[in-house]
Amino acid sequence: xxxxxxxxxxxxxxxxxxxxxxxxxxxxxxxxxxxxxxxxxxxxxxxxxxxxxxxxxxxxxxxxxxxxxxxxxxxxxxxxxxxxxxxxxxxxxxxxxxxxxxxxxxxxxxxxxxxxxxxxxxxxxxxxxxxxxxxxxxxxxxxxxxxxxxxxxxxxxxxxxxxxxxxxxxxxxxxxxxxxxxxxxxxxxxxxxxxxxxxxxxxxxxxxxxxxxxxxxxxxxxxxxxxxxxxxxxxxxxxxxxxxxxxxxxxxxxxxxxxxxxxxxxxxxxxxxxxxxxxxxxxxxxxxxxxxxxxxxxxxxxxxxxxxxxxxxxxxxxxxxxxxxxxxxxxxxxxxxxxxxxxxxxxxx
Numbered sequence: 001x002x003x004x005x006x007x008x009x010x011x012x013x014x015x016x017x018x019x020x021x022x023x024x025x026x027x028x029x030x031x032x033x034x035x036x037x038x039x040x041x042x043x044x045x046x047x048x049x050x051x052x053x054x055x056x057x058x059x060x061x062x063x064x065x066x067x068x069x070x071x072x073x074x075x076x077x078x079x080x081x082x083x084x085x086x087x088x089x090x091x092x093x094x095x096x097x098x099x100x101x102x103x104x105x106x107x108x109x110x111x112x113x114x115x116x117x118x119x120x121x122x123x124x125x126x127x128x129x130x131x132x133x134x135x136x137x138x139x140x141x142x143x144x145x146x147x148x149x150x151x152x153x154x155x156x157x158x159x160x161x162x163x164x165x166x167x168x169x170x171x172x173x174x175x176x177x178x179x180x181x182x183x184x185x186x187x188x189x190x191x192x193x194x195x196x197x198x199x200x201x202x203x204x205x206x207x208x209x210x211x212x213x214x215x216x217x218x219x220x221x222x223x224x225x226x227x228x229x230x231x232x233x234x235x236x237x238x239x240x241x242x243x244x245x246x247x248x249x250x251x252x253x254x255x256x257x258x259x260x261x262x263x264x265x266x267x268x269x270x271x272x273x274x275x276x277x278x279x280x281x282x283x284x285x286x287x288x289x290x291x292x293x294x295x296x297x298x299x300x301x302x303x304x305x306x307x308x309x310x311x312x313x314x315x316x317x318x319x320x321x322x323x324x325x326x327x328x329x330x331x332x333x334x335x336x337x338x339x340x341x342x343x344x345x346x347x348x349x
Contacts, residue, residue: 081316086323089316093138104132136297142324145298148215149287149332152222153280159223160230160279161272165264167231168238185228189221189286193293196220214296221290222283229278237271238264273340280336284329299325 063083073080081089111128118126136144167174200217241264249259265272291300303321306314 075315077310077312077315081319085316086319089313090320090324092313093317093320097137097139100134100137103134107132138302138321141298141302142328144215144296145287145291145300146328148218148291148296148298149222149280149283151215151219152287153226153276153283155219155223156227156279156283157230157276160227160275161234164231164234164272164275165238165260165268167235168241168268169264174235174239181228181231184224185232187225189225189289190293192221192224193217193290196224197294212296214291214294217294218287218290218296218298218300221294222286225286226279226283229282230272230275233271233275233278234268237268240271241267269344270340273336273343277333277336277340280332281329284325284332288325 067082067084070080070082111130115127118124163177167177196217200213200220204213204216245263245267246259249263254262287298288300288303290296291298292304295301299321303318306317306321
């Protein structure tokens with residue numbers, strides 16, 4: 001579509017009036033033999049070094065500084081653990097997970113043997129079906145945290161995207177909701193936690209609920225703290241849609257659902273996914289604090305229990321958990337980037 005300042009055809013110079021020198025200008029050779037050629041292998045190695053060697057060098061320098069400076073920092077539990085001590089505790093946690101799996105396997109094998117003996121003796125009342133209830137291992141707590149943040153993030157997305165779309169399409173609704181968003185957005189998870197705890201404790205009164213109270217509380221706190229980036233970015237992306245595109249929808253007499261799926265959502269996807277990435281990062285950070293106080297058996301509770309334990313290995317285990325939390329957060333962000341690239345390739349606008 002031509003803009004108001006675009007030159008018209010009458011303003012363009014005719015081909016016959018063009019200077020002859022421009023027609024007769026010699027074409028530049030495709031390649032000048034006097035110019036130095038870049039070796040493709042050298043260029044590839046340079047790109048590889050920038051993308052891989054530089055980050056590895058940065059990590060190596062950080063680990064070296066950590067190893068040198070850690071013994072000089074004294075805490076109530078002794079010197080700050082270095083990277084080797086932290087890695088050793090990571091191996092120990094993995095060994096504990098393997099030992100717990102062996103105990104669980106042995107528990108069920110013994111139960112099957114007892115049940116088979118009871119059936120053979122005709123004592124069907126002696127058949128049992130107990131569930132192994134050993135303490136959760138570090139890997140079990142990682143899985144619990146991932147489930148919790150997944151539920152909280154899903155609830156936040158389901159709430160934030162529709163509200164953001166309505167705010168972006170309606171200036172009146174946006175003006176009404178914007179003050180509430182600006183007030184609620186900076187509220188700390190530590191402030192939400194007692195409110196959510198009291199509400200869930202009043203609503204969930206079953207002795208054996210389908211989901212544990214601590215799990216629900218942590219997930220709802222994650223939702224309340226992480227939905228704002230998605231809501232704001234969705235509203236901004238929806239409000240930024242080209243008005244000509246919406247006018248085309250009116251001309252074609254598209255219904256609201258067709259307008260939403262064919263025009264609004266495809267145009268807003270980059271903003272929505274940016275908000276979702278931010279929300280997932282916020283949710284993962286909030287989760288640790290929520291699990292600490294709600295005693296949800298995840299990484300937050302692991303860190304809190306080790307802090308309360310106060311053994312000689314506790315500080316190294318806490319630092320290993322911090323490293324794991326960082327790697328998981330990085331992986332979740334990469335996952336969202338890949339999902340965004342996949343969806344963006346298939347969007348309709």
